[in-house]
Amino acid sequence: xxxxxxxxALLVTIFIALIRAFLGPSIYDRILxxxxxxxxxxLLIAVIGFLMGRPExxxxxxxxxxxxxxxxxxxxxxxxxxxxxxxGEDERPL
Numbered sequence: 001x002x003x004x005x006x007x008x009a010l011l012v013t014i015f016i017a018l019i020r021a022f023l024g025p026s027i028y029d030r031i032l033x034x035x036x037x038x039x040x041x042x043l044l045i046a047v048i049g050f051l052m053g054r055p056e057x058x059x060x061x062x063x064x065x066x067x068x069x070x071x072x073x074x075x076x077x078x079x080x081x082x083x084x085x086x087x088g089e090d091e092r093p094l
Contacts, residue, residue, distance in 0.1 A: 003051050010044045031075055038068030 014037055021033035042065045049057020077084060 003047055007044065007047050007051070010040050010047065014040045014044070027079065031072060031079075035068065035072045038064070038072075042068070 017033045017036040017040065021030050021037065024030040024033055042061045045057055045061040045064060049055065049061070074084060
């Protein structure tokens with residue numbers, strides 16, 4: 001019963017984060033909300049795997065977390081530099 005409540009709570013927070021992703025006042029709010037959705041989905045995969053008695057879901061959750069992290073870093077780099085190929089080494093120090 002407690003894991004069903006945790007699943008419901010995760011679904012509610014995912015819904016709230018999706019609202020922030022669509023309505024966010026700035027692009028950074030939207031990126032943070034999408035990152036939060038990815039994190040909550042990792043938790044949801046882990047809880048569902050526990051409920052179904054499938055420990056291999058933890059491997060899937062871990063891979064999804066890594067993809068989510070790399071994806072957010074890539075989006076932030078595109079926003080800062082305009083493309084993924086630029087290294088940022090030619091930027092002047094503050």
